[in-house]
Amino acid sequence: MAAALNSKHQQQQMDNNKYVRYTPEQVEALERVYNECPKPSSLRRQQLIRECPILCNIEPKQIKVWFQNRRCREKQRKESFRLQTVNRKLSAMNKLLMEENDRLQKQVSHLVYENGYMRQQLQSSSATTTDNSCESVVMSGQQQQNPAAQQPPKDASSPAGLLAIAEETLAQFLSKATGTAVDWVQMIGMKPGPDSIGIVAVSRNCSGVAARVCGLVSLEPTKVAEILKDRPSWFRDCRCLDVVSVIPTGNGGTIELVYMQVVSLTVEAVSDFFC
DNA sequence: AGCGTTAATTAGGTGT
């Protein structure tokens, strides 16, 4: 078989001096050298032809071209693998964001409904009614915790005010977190560095979990949850911690808005968080 | 026939 193959190759070379397919043995020999040294010098290539009988019928120029093409192939394969990895992460992130979007849309519908209901109540009742609605809104939308403003609340006594505060805080959180998240994954077509982007999302309906990091940040959500729940660890890695405000909940608990700056969850980056 | 692989070619850049 090999002999037939070799003779076929020989015939090809005789018939058409343009295209030659090297034999598996020749490729194997070249691969061995490539694994030791992907970029052999001219001298090393000449030595290869002299010392390896199986390669003696290949021109020095062909050997050079083979190594060029081999390097090119490796680069393409690595790039292909990298893109597949990025694609998997982007798909996972997309799924999470779709879920988050869906949940937020439902929350908006609910809040719009409650807003209408509150307006109706206000119109139909006297102005002296005690307003407990803020807590009910907070708890219905966010069972565990609620992002609030770093600035003092402008109007924390109304659902709309609380919602505005929550949105403002979320925006602040994202603007800080997206700039400092750790272990970036390079975006397609983007060089690694400060212009890479990532997304950190806050999950406001997960009982017992304050936030989750997802998307391009290469950190398992469960790991983030562990860190966030392990409050003593916050202080261990904490550079700066400030309780911005404390909001009492209807069931005797409290929601603390905490701004903290920590030294990396996994690597040496500094991250800002609101929890 | 279409497609993947790969040897060979070409263009443009770099270092000596």
Next chain:
DNA sequence: ACACCTAATTAACGCT
């Protein structure tokens, strides 16, 4: 000028 490189492209071949 020359050798060599990368990147893009071409073309031959084998497989399905």
